[in-house]
Amino acid sequence: MMAIDRDAERDAITAAMQRLLHGRPTRSTGALTTLQLAAEAGVKRWVLTHKHVDLKEEFTRRKTEANGIPPAFQHLHARAVDAEAAAQALREDNNRVRERVGVYAQVIHELRTELDRRTGNSTQRSPVRSLPTSVT
Template sequence: MLANPDLQIFPGKGMTCVLDPKRAACRLRSEEDSTRRTPDLDDCRPNCVNIARTDRDIEQVLVQIERLRPLVDDPLAPAFRHARDSTSSTAWSASSPPTTAPENPTMATDRDAKRDAITAAIQRLFDGRPTRSTGALTTLQLAAEAGVKRWVLTHKHVDLKEEFVRRKSEANGIPPAFQHLHARAIDA
């Protein structure tokens, strides 16, 4: 099979690429003096339809999973390493897609603290008593008021950001605490 010139077979680490360039998920390399295109095995992606697993590949995958297991199970590992190694371990698994790492208790506490800070900041902004921001009803000022980075609102606590946007639209962009001033300015 490997000697068949019509088939482009490239053994890799934990997988074998049976290359169909039109369906490849990786970048393809081509040599300057050749029309043949080869896969970039360092950029191999688990969702590629060109991947085939032989017995040799499955053995390599199982060895890699066993190598990563102690790293994933280490309760004292930093959260980022735990997430990275857990993702690597599950990506190596031939039968299941990558999953997110189990939540670390420290991360859960931090997440709850950030949610509480964002909720309190929303309330302060709508009460018209900001402590860390200009008081403007914007996502950026909400993040400043809560003491978190903007991406925390837009990626991790989308529900709170959407609640803020909903309340802002109900208030026409003016905090209820200042609506009486806005009404006087319009009347004048």
């Protein structure tokens, strides 16, 4: 009877391993952890870590091969990585544009200062008008 219990535990653990690795948990959170494997199999953690060490090691190996992400979610992970790369590129582009705008503002300021100096802005009205400081 002990062998049957051991075989039943192994079958339950193996089936749970398949469900977790394929992203179809039924009794756990679906996280690829030893604790969740035990929960998915319906066994105590110590049963997995002490009685069925080979299955725990197989799960750990297969989890490593999947980069810790169940295959059912790997496409989402890839999309998240792509989105983060796109966001980083946009942040870098935004920083370049901000720097360029700062340079343009400085050039405009210098041109305005030079125009005011040449035209003697105090006696003549400059054809260059200042931008409003607030939007109404």
